[in-house]
Amino acid sequence: MTSEVQWQNYLSDITDAVFAEDDINAIRDQYGIDFREDRDLVSLIEQLNTNLQPVQPSEKFTRNLKAELLSGERTGVVWRIRRLPARVHFAAIIAASLGGVLLVIQRLMGAGEKLTEEHKSPIPDEG
Numbered sequence: 001m002t003s004e005v006q007w008q009n010y011l012s013d014i015t016d017a018v019f020a021e022d023d024i025n026a027i028r029d030q031y032g033i034d035f036r037e038d039r040d041l042v043s044l045i046e047q048l049n050t051n052l053q054p055v056q057p058s059e060k061f062t063r064n065l066k067a068e069l070l071s072g073e074r075t076g077v078v079w080r081i082r083r084l085p086a087r088v089h090f091a092a093i094i095a096a097s098l099g100g101v102l103l104v105i106q107r108l109m110g111a112g113e114k115l116t117e118e119h120k121s122p123i124p125d126e127g
Contacts, residue, residue: 006031011041018045 010031017024024042
């Protein structure tokens with residue numbers, strides 16, 4: 001097999017056969033594939049089929065998605081943040097940048113000064 005499309009068709013057919021628990025050797029013969037060429041791919045497909053279980057979305061998620069799609073309005077945290085004015089975005093970026101710079105400076109300045117309790121020299125009592 002030389003073409004990319006042939007490989008895609010083969011992988012699609014072999015995946016369908018693994019899911020349906022059909023004989024995959026017939027598909028190998030149809031495409032002229034040797035066992036050594038695809039055993040890792042088939043093993044991966046079989047493992048995915050065994051380990052991944054289908055999941056149904058919750059009723060609440062389905063209702064919210066349907067309402068959002070039908071209304072044409074976007075909701076959610078990301079959409080609310082995107083709707084904020086540009087000056088608020090700018091202020092948030094500045095605040096986050098300054099906070100990061102302050103953390104870096106604190107770590108650089110405080111790294112040489114930090115001493116654990118066992119390394120501190122005891123101060124004698126004057127009493």
